[in-house]
Amino acid sequence: MRVFRSTILAGLLFTALNTHAEDPQWNGTVLGFEAPGKGLLGDMLGIRPILSDNGFNYNFQYLNENAYNIAGGYNHDHHLAYIDQFAITFTQDLERFTGIPDATLEGNIVNRNHDDSLLTKRVQDSRVNINDATQESAGTGSITRLGWLTFSRTFDDRRLQWRIGMMNKVQTFDQIVPCDFQTLMLCGGKSANSMLWSNWNIHTWGTTFAYKVTPELTLKAGILEQNPSATDRSHAWSWSTKGSKGFILPLEVEWKTHIHELPGIYNLGTQFTNAKQSDLYSGKTQNAGANDPEGYKEYNRTWFFYGGFNQQLTRHADDANRGLSGGINAGFGDQRSNYIHYVTAATLRYRGLFDARPEDWIGVGVSYIDISNHYSRNQQEKNSLQGVGDYYDPLYSPVPGHAVNAELYYRFRPVSWLELQPGIQYWHRPGSLSETQDAWVGELKTVVTF
Template identity: 25%
Template sequence: MIVRTFQASAAAGVLAALLLPAGAMAQQVDIGAPAPPPTAPEAPAANDTKKPATEAPAAAPTPARYRPNHLAHPRDTSPGSQIGDTQSAAPPGLFGDWRNSRTWLGARGVDVSARYASETAYNPTGGRRQAITETGQFDMGAKIDMGKLVGLEGGTLQATLTWRRGDNLSDVAGLGTLQQVQEVYGRGQTVRVTELWYEQKLGDAVEVKLGRTNPGSDFAVFSCHFQNLTFCGAQPGNLVGDYWQNWPVGQWGARLHVDVRRGVYVQAGVYEVNPLNLKNNFFVARWHGATGVLIPFEAGWTHGGDGGHVGSYKVGGWYTTANGTDVYRDINRRPIAITGLAPLEHSGRYGGYVSVQQQITGTSKDGKSLDGLGVFANFTQTDRATAVTDNQAVVGMFYKGLATWLPGDVLGVAFGRTNVNGRAADTDRLTPGKPVRDAEYAAELYYSVTPLPWLELQPNVQWIHHPGGVRSADEVVVLGLKGAITL
């Protein structure tokens, strides 16, 4: 473990040195997603995924001289602590100004941060056996304001390294769930370059972004405060993760964002689909192996500000040119379960989504909720020809300020349903001895506190009904603890 930690730190140092001019050393690198800016304790939000902003301000505001620049169009209005969102940037933390290095770098447009997020889980009931596991993510990042650094106004450069480690309770205890109970696990327990992208504003209404990124950072954006994957990140990645690859996977991609009028935007993007990105070894980028492209598009409306209740409303969809295999029919268009032949190939796949977040009570400032109740609802539908899990629906709420004497307290509750495609269920019926799958239901309750600006603790309890979509399977209860330390 010591060796791998050294490798992650060394790789980050090399990358940072390449990105900064001579003399701008002594940095580690801004962890998380490109959308929301680092702001400490707030109130909130696969398979693998990042925003209009409503997160609450830090318990101890970051000094202006090295406060990260806000991207023009953050698109997640979940009121929640950045520390616990494993798919967004964390605030400065334990070591504060790093012996004045953050101030020095910030004056030159370079914002740096690092964090370790941990998720522990234990299943008192359900699964093949009882077990306890811990898994986590260490990430380091740098966000560079190119206007301050080299005079290129409206330009932003983001570099992020991530290292995932640990064990997954869903596998160790044999829970058989469709969605992981520790969202931070997965996509290879390895060091990787998650982000290396450049974004440029063109006038007041247009932004262009390109480089190593992922679709969940810009489309169907949702934060990752819950520990169950059902309620974490861009929802399409939870269903079709073979080609929509969320955080921490990096893909070659580009996005065009246009503000139509105040609060209303449209955007479209294109991302490489490359199975080699999922290999469990360190690399900066893959230059071959692509099987197609993913083309997402989205329209949205965000509103609210000082004295108003903030909210965001998004509708979008996607099409991919990457081939997919049919879940029911073989190459002769007969049931696979009967013939045993190779499945029918489809030349394209598609889907759509809707996402709503709205603050109901409380106050807001500068487009961010400070306290009160917020609600959300997400729904995604994929094509039924190729997706085993074809839709997911989630509703939930966040309440910040339940106990005013506890710093950064957030109560989160969510309910979700992940559906197994009826055509995949038909294949189950034709397969001797295989249970017929239907839908998996999940719920999570958590309470998060931030006793120190750099520390967040979040106990939670999860309940999974019909794990794996199998009605005869025993219900699963998971007791969890999510924690995060920012450095």
Template identity: 30%
Template sequence: MKKSNFLCLIGVLIGTNTVCFAESLFDVNRTNLTGDWGGERTALADKGIKFDGSSNLDIAYLADGGYAPRQDPTYVSQFSLGSILDLEKLLNVDGVSVRALVMARQGQSVSVEQISDPQAPQLANVQANYGRGNSGTRLAELSIEKNFRNAATSIRVGRFAMGTYFNVMSCDFQNNSFCGAQMGKWQGSKWINAPVSQWALMSKYSFNPEAFIQFGVFEYNPKNLEESEGWNFSTNDADGVNIPVEFVWQPKKGINELPGIYRLGGFYNTAHDVKNQKDIVTGEPQDHTYGMWGVAEQQLTQKDSTHQGLYAFMNFSFHDQTTNKVENMQQMGLKYVGLLNHHPNDIVGFAVNRVDVSDRYSQIHQVLNKEAEYNIELNYSYFPMKWLMLRPNIQYVINPGATNYVDNALVLGLSSKIIF
């Protein structure tokens, strides 16, 4: 290894990285903060070793309304570091790769501490990176995938989260009702998103390059949710499994001959211990629960044959009213990518979400005197560099927690992301 490359790698590890920063930090084509490590990063990728990392920060200030407004802003951070090993390149093992990802979250949420009435917590969260944190690191994924190319089939096994591969949607907003796998927001006691991982197996079959079906079997172990259990490999507290099934269509030429992605799926949970699965009204033990979802993301217009243009998205879900507080959810929004030609990656986003509380549940909780909570966000994602994003945003929460005993909340936010 050349001396400069060696110094570059050492710099990455200890955080100085002055050799790598000799490359122009402000090169518009630079895709990550740490650069190419003097060419070593590309050389490793060619050999089958890829690294990825990012740091996210969500800041929120409750400007008006809510339960306790005009306190200090709060912040939530997330750090992730991962790798992909292509064993076909490294060891000549056909179609096999290994994914590893470690995540850490810290901070406190305006939704939890200032917007929510303790008797009626806000259903969404104005800081998407909140939750499952404040406990050091978590193993978010350690999995091995085998692609059977001739059979158009793949199998993945290991530890990973349901929302990493099922009910996936983009994340261009700070409010979590517009970010990531929505099933984990509205049925989160059973559907578990990253950074929490579970023992799992999933398989995917491709009908053609634009359509596939996938299913999985995930250990359901509520012990994994505890903040001190980020590296829990034990199955001692497991209680049944989650079984998701999803059909995905991703046309290259959909509406207006432009690309899109559409998802339709459902999951079934077999937990039967009364402490994990019970009727939310009577408290009687249950032996299953379920949920269903649909996702659509579609580019509607295109500027000069690029990714710039108008995009629309929507998401809906339905949930078992016997065991779940939320009955259904609807979400829709618009994004315009590259409104200004000299900032082709910037995004203007606007979205509205409605979360409907089950009538069965609200009838015995009189504080929940509104049938739904609404979340609205307007933002601008500014990319001064490809590796740096700043997202000022305005959010408005109507009936936080599905009650009018708490004033509607006006939130000012700022998200940032750095790609390493």
């Protein structure tokens, strides 16, 4: 539960936008990298232009996500789950004060509230680890956290960007897919399923490099702290490395291109860590004595692979910012230590489907999740030791396999600063358990830009 909460993300869209907006010839609007509209507070009586003139730029948003169990799931009692958050992402230009080329201070602060997850309360059997979420921004409790605070600068005529500080992986890595769906596994890329690092509002120490070999091809690398304690409340604003288990070495290739004159973005990445790992399958450890060395299966490293693409497929004849895009992304982990063996998601998005609503979106996506056989075998071993075989016995440890989840949404933008996104989710085998009834979940996400 702790590990999966650390993968919750929201607001990847704006972070990715900052990266992809640098190339004026590559328009990623239909891919989901859409600039925020004019905020509710406008220029704030002239304060915002003054801040911008002095190099301070920010995006301040409010988000809430509602989920209601229409039918099915583990618990059929109806419940409307509600969570919300405020998030500010900002940059301060330091070049004007220091003379260092493109020197920038980058920050992110997130305030989350309510932590009311429909998944854990109604949809899924709590006796197995969660593998998806009905509200991708749920998790880590009601708390205000530092998402990141980093220093960045460029070298070699802006081809190399260097970043260092208390950072989050979304600043540099796995930026090809926006976080628009409310179902977690359809939101953003799959690198967080490594369970090694966190999305969005969790920081650890690190440094990263992104080098543009060509305007289209970027190589990314870094070294980041691998700290399972980073999700703890005590770490919300901490500079400490207490709890660190080792380091993560991520490598990624990102390719921005045009196919038939339509923009697309592709990536392939891997992570390696030297942190000590525990095998999910204890085997005979449950029969072994406390001093039996064979009772502890540990090893000193693990890995994770991820990749995908996001490609515009059609363009409206009269508006380059309207059209259809499609994408697939996936993650593949070491099932000895990662209870999610692999996950893949396929999505379609259309911006401006109706002439009268050129800034509205419609999206549909499907994900497939396969659970580690080491984790499943360990559940079976627990049942054998307990002498239970009845799923409804409180002592029984359910044995997961695979799950298929889907979502359809429509996003309205009635004014520039407001987005309303109703949708419906379908959960096949929630928690990857065949014993849990398939579920239908209604959703409503609201975003207000200030």
